[in-house]
Amino acid sequence: MAVALKKFSITGAAGHIEGVVHLPDEAPRAIAVVAHPLPTMGGTMDNKVAMMLARTFAELDCVALRFNFRGVGESEGEFTGGEGEEQDMIAVVRYAKEQFGEELPLLLAGFSFGGYVAARAAGFLHPQHLVLAAPAVGRFAMPAVSPDTLVIHGEYDDVVPLADALEWARPQHLPIVVLPQAEHFFHGRLTQLRDIVKRHFSGVEI
Numbered sequence: 001m002a003v004a005l006k007k008f009s010i011t012g013a014a015g016h017i018e019g020v021v022h023l024p025d026e027a028p029r030a031i032a033v034v035a036h037p038l039p040t041m042g043g044t045m046d047n048k049v050a051m052m053l054a055r056t057f058a059e060l061d062c063v064a065l066r067f068n069f070r071g072v073g074e075s076e077g078e079f080t081g082g083e084g085e086e087q088d089m090i091a092v093v094r095y096a097k098e099q100f101g102e103e104l105p106l107l108l109a110g111f112s113f114g115g116y117v118a119a120r121a122a123g124f125l126h127p128q129h130l131v132l133a134a135p136a137v138g139r140f141a142m143p144a145v146s147p148d149t150l151v152i153h154g155e156y157d158d159v160v161p162l163a164d165a166l167e168w169a170r171p172q173h174l175p176i177v178v179l180p181q182a183e184h185f186f187h188g189r190l191t192q193l194r195d196i197v198k199r200h201f202s203g204v205e206i
Contacts (some may be wrong), residue, residue: 004057012070012091014077014084019045019067022058023190027056030128031096031206032057032064032107035089035114035121037198038136039072039079049133049186049193050110056194062107062203063100067092069117082117082140105145105206111161112184117141128206131197134184138164144172150200151175153181 004023009016031157035059036050037043049205057064069085070077077084093106097103106127110118115135122130123143130149134157135142145151153176162178169176177196182189 002134003055008065008067008095009074010095011092012075012077013087014070014075016076017070017088017091018065018074019065020054021066022054022066024058024063025104026061026099026105028061028063030057030060030062030105030107031093031100032062033089033093033096033108034064034066035085035108035110035117036069036072037067037112037114039113043113043164044068046074047111050114052102052194053109053111053131054160055135056197057107057109060198060206063096063104064206065092065096070170073150082113082120085113085117086120086124089117090124090153093121093125107206110135112136113140116142117152119143119145122146129201131200133186133193134160135165135175136160137168142168145174147172147174150172150177150197152177152179152194153182154178154184154186154189156182157184159184 109131110179115132
């Protein structure tokens with residue numbers, strides 16, 4: 001399936017935000033916005049997990065956007081630890097709805113720190129679906145999420161221990177899909193990550 005890539009540039013609260021849109025072959029059935037991992041540890045929108053999530057959503061006929069948080073790449077501003085980055089994600093969602101249709105369902109997704117930001121933004125944006133890959137629980141004050149949120153975590157995550165993720169999920173009775181022997185960056189397991197996301201949405205009205 002061919003997916004066209006287009007760069008975009010918008011103005012957010014901290015200035016210029018750069019990003020990339022993955023355009024599906026078909027007319028999009030939803031908008032998906034993907035957040036990248038921790039900027040202070042080198043996280044960018046070109047992170048392999050963020051790219052795989054965006055590509056997967058495009059293969060599911062969503063228009064998928066990934067972007068650089070403030071202070072990363074060509075995006076202006078400075079790292080704030082979550083609050084400003086949430087504003088960045090909200091700005092990208094507003095742009096996506098203006099460009100591709102206010103009526104399209106919204107999916108938010110994020111990897112690691114991006115999962116924290118996506119969970120924060122979900123409280124404001126109320127997306128139809130939320131997908132979190134190795135969300136940075138324990139490192140940031142992760143909010144509770146919708147009970148149908150898809151959470152994927154590696155058994156041997158060396159950055160965000162699985163025990164921390166379970167501790168966060170337990171009071172919410174929130175299921176977690178655990179990849180045995182996988183670590184934080186899902187090295188060698190990205191196609192499995194893609195397949196889990198696709199399976200989650202197969203037969204689901206997005």
